[in-house]
Amino acid sequence: MEEPTLPTGRQRHYSSFFGAPVPDGLAVVVGNCQAESLRIVIDGPDLPTVRIPPVHELEPDDLPRLDRLLASASLVITQPIRDDYRGLPVGTRQLAARLPAEARLVVVPAVRHRSLHPAQVVVRHPDKPIEDPPLVAYHDLRTIAEALGHARPRLTAAVVAAIAQESTGELRMREERNGAVPISDVFDAPRFPLLRTINHPGNPVWSELARRVRDRAGLGDAVTDPGRELLSSVVAPREGVVIEAWGLDAEPDPHWYVDGRPVHDDEVRAAQLRWYSDNPDLLRLAADRHSSALAVVMSA
Known part of the structure; x- marks a missing residue:
């Protein structure tokens, strides 16, 4: 009898991406490490989300799973990503082309600012x-x-x-x-x-950006308090x-x-x-x- 394949650490960390049921009205947030922070604060009863790997960690074998989420998405939030990034069809325009007709795409910037750390x-x-x-x-x-x-x-x-x-x-x-x-x-x-x-904004930035994304998508302005400081491993x-x-x-x-x-x-x-x-x-x-x-x- 063949032994069952145990999930890897990556599969456990992104368990929803690697096979959990896809919720209705899904929002998918695509981008670098900042995307996960935005996903956390924008998630809510009216806008369920799924944690996915950052775009620079996506592998060719991940594409069918990503397409499964896109097919069920009501909203995709993405940073600007060039076509064929790292040889994969995950550019902003390429994602938009694979969305259901009724789904919306909202672009958010990759946030970098030197006002507090000028050098x-x-x-x-x-x-x-x-x-x-x-x-x-x-x-x-x-x-x-x-x-x-x-x-x-x-x-x-x-x-x-x-x-x-x-x-x-x-x-x-x-x-x-x-x-x-x-x-x-x-x-x-x-x-x-x-x-x-x-390039690691604090919680006030994520809360405000989430409110503005929700407004552009025609949703209520309620955002989720993560209960912890986001992107705080290095200060x-x-x-x-x-x-x-x-x-x-x-x-x-x-x-x-x-x-x-x-x-x-x-x-x-x-x-x-x-x-x-x-x-x-x-x-x-x-x-x-x-x-x-x-x-x-x-x-x-």
Whole structure:
């Protein structure tokens, strides 16, 4: 007698995706790690959802399961995704083409903003997509400047404000280009609960975005309180110059928090300077990819 195949950890984590009954009136949320946070707060009695793998983890064998959900969906919420992303037909237009005629598609932006972490950037090497700097998966433009042989720049409140204005403009442009539900205006009044890192928004952002998605889809504005902080595994330091720039009632904190464990920013800086020395190609990529932002920081 053949032994039953036990589910893998991935299949257990995404059990609804891998075979649970599909609820009526389903909403499917597609995108990167941010999509799961939005799914959690938008889920409700009138809008059941199913947890699915982030789009960058989808595999060819997952496509029949994804199509099963799309066929039953009343609403698909997706970040802008290019056609044939990673060789799979999961682009925004490709998803829309596979929806039932009565289903709606709502586009939401991938949220990145530098108002509270102005020197922070993310870099992905095209040949080493999973290779991140040590301790935290974020680069600091000031540390990049140091690694290039310059004195470490010191930010001013005016530079922080200029970076925030540029970041809002970039997000607004992506919203308009993709016809996405706008969220850039919430960063007109920056405060730390809005952003844990430049690409990990806090609960207030997800609640507001969920309300706006529901409004665009013609649904009630009720959103779900997740009962916990979303995307909180990594929290960046709170800098005095940022507090000064926005007049925040907060105390500076030089620590990162990684899965709740404090890591002093000086430790991150030292580890990443060593890493740049050992990985000059990644240093050059980071400097080239963010050359305009680096120039602004170095002008402080």
